[in-house]
Amino acid sequence: MTETQESRRQGRVLPVTDLSLVVLIGASGSGKSTFARRHFKPTEVISSDFCRGLVSDDENDQSATRDAFDVLHYIAGKRLAAGRRTVVDATSVQQDARRHLVDLAKQYDVLPIAIVLDVPEEVCAERNAARTDRADMPRRVIQRHIRELRRSLRQLEREGFRKVHILRGVEDVENATVSTEKRFNDLTHLTGPFDIIGDIHGCATELESLLGKLGYADGVHPDGRQAVFVGDLVDRGPDSPGVLRRVMSMVRSGNALCVPGNHENKYGRHLKGRKVQHTHGLAETIEQMADETEEFRAEVRDFIDGLVSHYVLDGGRLVVCHAGLPEKYHGRTSGRVRSHALYGETTGETDEFGLPVRYPWAEDYRGRAAVVYGHTPVPEATWLNNTICLDTGVVFGGKLTALRWPERELVDVPAERVWYEPAKPLRAEAPGGHDGRPLDLADVHGRRIVETRYDGQRRISIREENAAAALEVMSRFAVDPRLLPYLPPTMAPTATSRVEGYLEHPAEAFAQYAEDGVARVVCEEKHMGSRAVALVCRDAETAR
Structure with missing residues (x-):
C-alpha cells in the first residue's frame, strides 16, 4: 500500500x-x-x-x-x-x-x-x-x-x-x-487573575516600574498572575525595542497575552515592505529598530503578524482589545471586527485639533462582559457602562495604568517626563467631567449603569426618570460633582406604625433599632427642610 x-x-x-x-x-x-x-x-x-x-x-x-x-x-x-x-x-x-x-x-x-x-x-x-x-x-x-x-x-x-x-x-x-x-480569540477557559496594561508607546522604563509595582520579577509573577497588553507597544517613546523585547518574552513564556494596537499594525506592514507613512511616532520606532539585528526584526514581524484582534477571557466575563468592541462583535472573526478592535469608529468629524472624533460606543454599551481597552488617551481610567479605557497617556507625560482582574483595582506609575508632545492636551483646562471636558447632558441623560466596587451589587441601574430628578437637584444646588466627596445621609425611616393615627411611633422605632442590634440611640429634635454641604478649603488657591 x-x-x-x-x-x-x-x-x-x-x-x-x-x-x-x-x-x-x-x-x-x-x-x-x-x-x-x-x-x-x-x-x-x-x-x-x-x-x-x-x-x-x-x-x-x-x-x-x-x-x-x-x-x-x-x-x-x-x-x-x-x-x-x-x-x-x-x-x-x-x-x-x-x-x-x-x-x-x-x-x-x-x-x-x-x-x-x-x-x-x-x-x-x-x-x-x-x-x-x-x-x-x-x-x-x-x-x-x-x-x-x-x-x-x-x-x-x-x-x-x-x-x-x-x-x-x-x-x-x-x-x-x-x-x-475553537476560535483564536476564545480564551474563555483562562480565568486569571490578570493584570491588564494600557498603551505603553515605547516607554520601557515606566513598563518595568509598573510590572515591579504589580509584583512581577523579570516578567514572572510569583502568584501566577498573567499580564494582558492592550496594544500600542511601540512609537513615540524612547525605547520601543525594549518594550517589544519584554512583552514578546512574557508572551513566549506564557506569562502574558497581547492584542495588537493600530501602531503595531502599521509597523508590521512596514516590516513586510508595505508603503506606509512614517508619521505618529513610526519614524522613531524605525530609527530605534535600525540598531537591532535582522533576526530580532524578523521575530517582531512574526510576533505582530500572529496577534489576534481581541480576546474573550474568564468564562466570557472579560473582553480585552485595543480600541473597544461592542457586544455584537465579541468572539466574532472578520475584517470588520478586527478593524473596530484596532481603530474603533469615528463620526466622520474632526475636532479643533484636527483629530478624528471617536464614536462614543461605550456610552451605549450594555453588555455582560467587561470591555478593557486603550487607544484614546484619557487623564484618568474610569469605568463607564462596564467598560474602561487604560490609555492614560504615559508617553504624553501622563501615567501608565494597569487593571487588576477580577479585583478591578487600578495600579499606575507616573511618566518620567513628556516623551512626545500630544496634538491635543491630555487634560483640558475646562472644569467638569472625568476626562477634563465640561459636563454634558449626555453624561447623565437616559438610563445609566453605575459600576461599584461591591461584589454583591456591582452594577446598579439608574432609571431615566430618576436620573432626570437627580440632574435637576444637582444642577440647581450642587457644585462640580467631583468636589463632593461626601453626601450626608438622612435618617433611615422605621416601618409604618400599626398604631392608629401615627406614621411612626417611638416604641416601635426603639423596638426596631433593638432588633437590628443597635444598643444605643441618641435622640435629637429634627427640623425638616433643606440641608447644605459646606466645602471648606485650606486657602483661596485650593478653592480655585
Missing part, C-alpha cells in the same frame, strides 16, 4: 471552527446529506431540500427553489446571530449561490468554510437512481453540476472562504473526520 493510499485509509481530519458557516459543495448524489448527518448535529444542518418541502410540501419541487433559499438564508442568519455553527446542505456548485452564503457569513462576522465532495459522475448517477424521488433525474443535470464544481475549485478562497477542504472520491469522503476547533 502506498503512503497516499494509507493516508486515505486513515482518513483526513477537517478542522472546522466552532462558530462558522459551513457550506457543503457537491453534485446531486455526492453524499452531502449523509456527510452532514455523520459529522454535525441535526440542529446545525439546514437542507435546501427540507426548506423546499417547507414552502411547497415537495422537496423536489424546483419551482419553489427561490422561496426555499429565502427560508434557508433566514434560518441560517438567525442561527449565526445567536452564535451557533450552521451547516448548509445544498449543491452550491454555482458561484452566485455561494456568494449569497459568503455575504451571510460576513454579515454576522463568522468564518465561511467550504467542504467540497468531488465524487465521480457514475457514483452520483447510481445513488440518484436508487432514490425513488430522484430516479428520473436527467444525467445532464449531474454532468452540469460536476462541470460547475470543477470550474469552482480554484476560486473558492478568492470568493471569500477562509478554509477550503476538498475531498476527492468516495474513499476520501467516507474516511474523513471533522474536528471542531
Whole structure:
C-alpha cells in the first residue's frame, strides 16, 4: 500500500471552527446529506431540500427553489446571530449561490468554510437512481453540476472562504473526520487573575516600574498572575525595542497575552515592505529598530503578524482589545471586527485639533462582559457602562495604568517626563467631567449603569426618570460633582406604625433599632427642610 493510499485509509481530519458557516459543495448524489448527518448535529444542518418541502410540501419541487433559499438564508442568519455553527446542505456548485452564503457569513462576522465532495459522475448517477424521488433525474443535470464544481475549485478562497477542504472520491469522503476547533480569540477557559496594561508607546522604563509595582520579577509573577497588553507597544517613546523585547518574552513564556494596537499594525506592514507613512511616532520606532539585528526584526514581524484582534477571557466575563468592541462583535472573526478592535469608529468629524472624533460606543454599551481597552488617551481610567479605557497617556507625560482582574483595582506609575508632545492636551483646562471636558447632558441623560466596587451589587441601574430628578437637584444646588466627596445621609425611616393615627411611633422605632442590634440611640429634635454641604478649603488657591 502506498503512503497516499494509507493516508486515505486513515482518513483526513477537517478542522472546522466552532462558530462558522459551513457550506457543503457537491453534485446531486455526492453524499452531502449523509456527510452532514455523520459529522454535525441535526440542529446545525439546514437542507435546501427540507426548506423546499417547507414552502411547497415537495422537496423536489424546483419551482419553489427561490422561496426555499429565502427560508434557508433566514434560518441560517438567525442561527449565526445567536452564535451557533450552521451547516448548509445544498449543491452550491454555482458561484452566485455561494456568494449569497459568503455575504451571510460576513454579515454576522463568522468564518465561511467550504467542504467540497468531488465524487465521480457514475457514483452520483447510481445513488440518484436508487432514490425513488430522484430516479428520473436527467444525467445532464449531474454532468452540469460536476462541470460547475470543477470550474469552482480554484476560486473558492478568492470568493471569500477562509478554509477550503476538498475531498476527492468516495474513499476520501467516507474516511474523513471533522474536528471542531475553537476560535483564536476564545480564551474563555483562562480565568486569571490578570493584570491588564494600557498603551505603553515605547516607554520601557515606566513598563518595568509598573510590572515591579504589580509584583512581577523579570516578567514572572510569583502568584501566577498573567499580564494582558492592550496594544500600542511601540512609537513615540524612547525605547520601543525594549518594550517589544519584554512583552514578546512574557508572551513566549506564557506569562502574558497581547492584542495588537493600530501602531503595531502599521509597523508590521512596514516590516513586510508595505508603503506606509512614517508619521505618529513610526519614524522613531524605525530609527530605534535600525540598531537591532535582522533576526530580532524578523521575530517582531512574526510576533505582530500572529496577534489576534481581541480576546474573550474568564468564562466570557472579560473582553480585552485595543480600541473597544461592542457586544455584537465579541468572539466574532472578520475584517470588520478586527478593524473596530484596532481603530474603533469615528463620526466622520474632526475636532479643533484636527483629530478624528471617536464614536462614543461605550456610552451605549450594555453588555455582560467587561470591555478593557486603550487607544484614546484619557487623564484618568474610569469605568463607564462596564467598560474602561487604560490609555492614560504615559508617553504624553501622563501615567501608565494597569487593571487588576477580577479585583478591578487600578495600579499606575507616573511618566518620567513628556516623551512626545500630544496634538491635543491630555487634560483640558475646562472644569467638569472625568476626562477634563465640561459636563454634558449626555453624561447623565437616559438610563445609566453605575459600576461599584461591591461584589454583591456591582452594577446598579439608574432609571431615566430618576436620573432626570437627580440632574435637576444637582444642577440647581450642587457644585462640580467631583468636589463632593461626601453626601450626608438622612435618617433611615422605621416601618409604618400599626398604631392608629401615627406614621411612626417611638416604641416601635426603639423596638426596631433593638432588633437590628443597635444598643444605643441618641435622640435629637429634627427640623425638616433643606440641608447644605459646606466645602471648606485650606486657602483661596485650593478653592480655585
